[in-house]
Structure formats: C-alpha cells, structure tokens
Amino acid sequence: MATQHSRSAARIMMAPAVVLLLGWMLVPLTMTLYFSFKKYLPLRGGDLGWTGFDNYVRFVTSSAFWPSVITTLVIVGGVLVITVILGILLAILLNQPMWGQGIVRILVISPFFVMPTVSALVWKNMFMDPVNGLFAHLWKFFGATPVEWLSDVSMGSIVMIVSWQWLPFATLILLTAIQSLDREQLEAAEMDGAPPLKRFAFITVPHLSRAVTIVILIQTIFLLAIFAEIFVTTGGAFGTRTLTYLIYQRVLESQNVGLGSAGGVYAIILANIIALFLMRIVGKNLDA
C-alpha cells in the first residue's frame, strides 16, 4: 500500500463497499429525519404536511418517554452486569480441564443459536407460566405460591431471558481471553504470595479487561434494540416498554409515522450518548 498507484487502486476497489454501506445507513436515516418533521398518519389521511418540531416536542413530553428510557437503561445495565459476572465465572469453570469438555462447551454456547423469539416463548410458556411452568411446579413443590413472573416481576423476567441469550456470547469471548492468560504469570503471583482470590483479582481480572470491554460494547449495541423478547412476552406492559418498543407502538399501533420517526431520532441520540460514555469509561482498555 505504498505507491500512489496502489493507493488509488485500493480506493477504487473499496468504493463499492463504502458506497453500499453509506447507502444502507444514509437512506433510512434521511427518511427517518424526513418523516420526523411531517405529520404522517397512514390510515388517517396520510401525509398532512410539515409540522416543524411538533413531533419531537410531543414525543418527549409524552408521559411514556422517560419511563421508557429508564426501562431501556435498566435492561441493558442489568443484562450487562449479569452476563459479564456470570460469563467470567463460567469461563473460568470451562477452562478447567475436565471430562467431556468439548461437549460441555458446545452446550454452554448453544443458547446463542436459539432465535430470540423462540427462546422468549420457551421461557414464557415452559418456565414462567404461573400454572404449568417449571418454576410454578418448583415453587409448589416447596409449598410456595407460584410467582406470576411476567406481570409481577416483569423487568426481572425480561432481564433473565435476555441474559440467558447473551451469556454464551460473553462466556465465549471471555473463555478465549482466559485461555490466552500466561500460566507463568499465575505461578509467579503464587510464588509472590498471592492467594487464589488475589490472583484472580490482580492477574486474571486485569487480563480480562479488554475482553470485558468488547463484550460490553458489542452487547450494548444489540441490547439497546431488543424487541422480540418484549413483543412475545409482556407486549410492553407492566413497565417493560423500552424506547424501541415505544417507537414501535407509536408507528404501528398509533399509526403515527412522524411521531415514531422523531422517537427514532431520539433513540439515535441516546445510543450515541451511551456509546460516548462507554468509550470514555472502558474504551481506554482497547489501547495498547
């Protein structure tokens, strides 16, 4: 990639990909921006002309806005905490030499292959059903009253379902990181007088920091947009309406494309604010 010629050749060859990606991003973004300034009600008159910032004001001042932002953040935060902590523990466990290691690893990773809709339905009907669910049977076995998971602890249930889906991803990334930890470092720490817990805290955890950063960044991107899990379980009721779900409701249930598009722009802003914070907090781990 040194000469003038090879550089321009490289640019030409990259151009199709760049153009495609830009188009992929720019077209929906411009359309969202365009609709967000319009009063557009598909079943009640269609395009009713420009409205300026009306949609933006209405979206934020709606009583559902702030709760939905909080809900989104709680779900993202909860899932991140659970997957990272359990992921580290599972990765350490899976890194121990044991019989049937290969099969156990595949089993641990398998939830990631289950489609979100399917896994949420399985959880809803098989585990969390207050009458026939496994949890209900377990509770009854111990003489307790079955919990109505999706209505009484709706947020907890959603966080649990989503965590179950994302735990394999975290485990997988963290496992590969743990495998790259130099054994001699642990032995050196052992000789230096560090007991197992301190070895974990001073050697293993810092070694994992980069992998944890990657897990947090990637998961945040996907978790901000979770939809199927909420759609098939609570349908946004019982305080589980995230920003994504609110936008969906505005566009499809209220048939107000303009209002929903304004919400979409807010979602972009929220995602960027979070990304900015994350990069500030954990991004430095990616250097060096």
Next chain:
Amino acid sequence: MGHITLSQVTKSFGDVNVIPPLDLEINEGEFVVFVGPSGCGKSTLLRLIAGLEDVTSGHIAIDGQDATEVPPAKRGLAMVFQSYALYPHMTVRKNIAFPLRMAKLDQAVQDKKVEDAARVLNLTDYLDRRPGQLSGGQRQRVAIGRAIVREPAAFLFDEPLSNLDAALRVNMRLEISELHKQLDTTMIYVTHDQVEAMTMADKIVVLRAGNIEQVGSPLELYRRPQNKFVAGFIGSPKMNFLTGATAAAYDAQTIGIRPEHLEVSRDSGDWKGVVGVSEHLGSDTFFHVPVPDSDDPLTVRASGEVDLKRGEEIFLTPIQEHLHRFDAQGLAIR
C-alpha cells in the same frame, strides 16, 4: 538461610516417571546450576523445589524444616521465569512491589525496598513504565527485581537468559554472577547451555533423564568427568570419542580427548588424518579431521596462527594426562 536438601524425591506424571529417586544437597550461598539436555527433568526439579509441582514421594527440606507440603508462597523462595512472567498491566514499580503488597508491608517500606532494588538493577528511570515498553534485558531485570525485594532464602532461575540475544546474554550472565556475589544468597539456576553452567556455577548438577549424572565444581566436571555423558556434555566444542583398536590400545572401550588436548604435527604423531572443514575464530582455529575409529570427525583446537589447508595430511597426538578412558558402561576408568 538457603540450605536446601532433597531426599529420595521422585516425580511422575501419570505413568511417566520423570524423576527417579534423587538426593541432592544445596548449601547456603551456593550458586548451583542444573544443566542437561532438554527433557532431562531439570525444570521439573526446579518446580518441585519451588512448590509449583507436588513431589510424588520423598522430602524437600529448606533450612532444616520439612517443606514438602508447604505452599510455594510460604517456602521463602523467589523464582525468575523463562518468560519473565511480568504483570503486563502494572508498571515496573508495581511489578516489583507486588510481593511486598501481598505481604501487606507498609507503603513507606515498600517504596524504599523498590527504590533500593531499582538502584541495584539500574531500573530507576524505568519505574513508571509498563513491561511492554521495556527491552528484553530490562524485563529480565524487573523479574529479578521482583525476586530480590522479597529477600528470599534462595533464588530459582528457570532458563532466564534463553530469550535474550547472544550479546545481552553474556552481559546478563555477568550481572547475575555479580548479583550473587553482592547478595550472597543461594541461587539455583536451570539451563541447557553448558557455557552458562561453566561460567556461573559454584556447583554444577548434570542431569540426564531425571538422574543426577555428576555433581561438582565446573573444573572438576571438566577435568574428571565420571562418565561419557558428562564428558561429552561439559566443554565446548565437545570432547572427541574414539573406539575400536585405538581405544583398545589404552585398555578402554572408549577413549575421550578434548579438542584442546590434541597436538597437531605435519610429520609425526599417534593418529593420522586428513584435514576436513576448518573453522577460523581468529584466536583459535578448529579443524575437523576424520579418523578411522571415530564416528564423527575429530575436532582439534589449534592456535589461530596455524594454517592448514583442506586435504592436508596431518598427525594428531593426545596429551596423555588429559586422556579420558571409559569402560563398556560408559563409566570413567581411573
């Protein structure tokens, strides 16, 4: 401090017996080098002493106390690893201070000890860097610094110089020897390089397949090897071995003669040969001379002034008092 005794120590990994029963005495303040070809169990032996591996049977005593079941941290030994095993996310200062921090020493005491160690090892300017920003030799010194601050009963070195380039290796060899003189602490050093063993050791332990072949001072091993293996392993270039009629003339199965103990002459001598490859080092020249009763050509050391051409016919005469005789089992005949 620093007297280590191994009695009847064995180690097996599953069915594989790496170290057969082994006895060894390491005296206070000694620089002991374990040397042997790769896979001879020298690193395993060091790890047994460190406590990183459990002995299968036998006992290890440190300063008269049975340490066989004592965890590594409590044995009062410090180890320098082949890969240095520095903690990459900590600065040099924190790396060196780590054992002190684990021992929960006062911050002021920690700082002082780290500063002292850094001064001894010329690391003062690098205390706030990370291991990734240091050269190989500097990393090596940080690893040694981390060992020094603990004021251990003995230092254990596991092939510490094998990742350094040749020039640096010679330097670090001197530095470690110097350090040993300064600290006067027992050091156990594992290497496969007999030059390191010869130059640094007070006592060399030659190992083969977990067995101790011979223990002694470098010159003792050089002058009076107990068997063919030690004779061939110690000394560079290797000792020449001859068998057959040539050896029989000396009442031995095999005779050994070092390259530096052969006299070269153009006119007369005991063995006749034709010069093959010659290696000129400037000060010395090594000639390779094929002779009938040796599988490999004999290596002959001559002064750099001697000028022999390839194909020239020469005579070699061993210096009698430096000739080593071995019986059918490979043991030295004295």
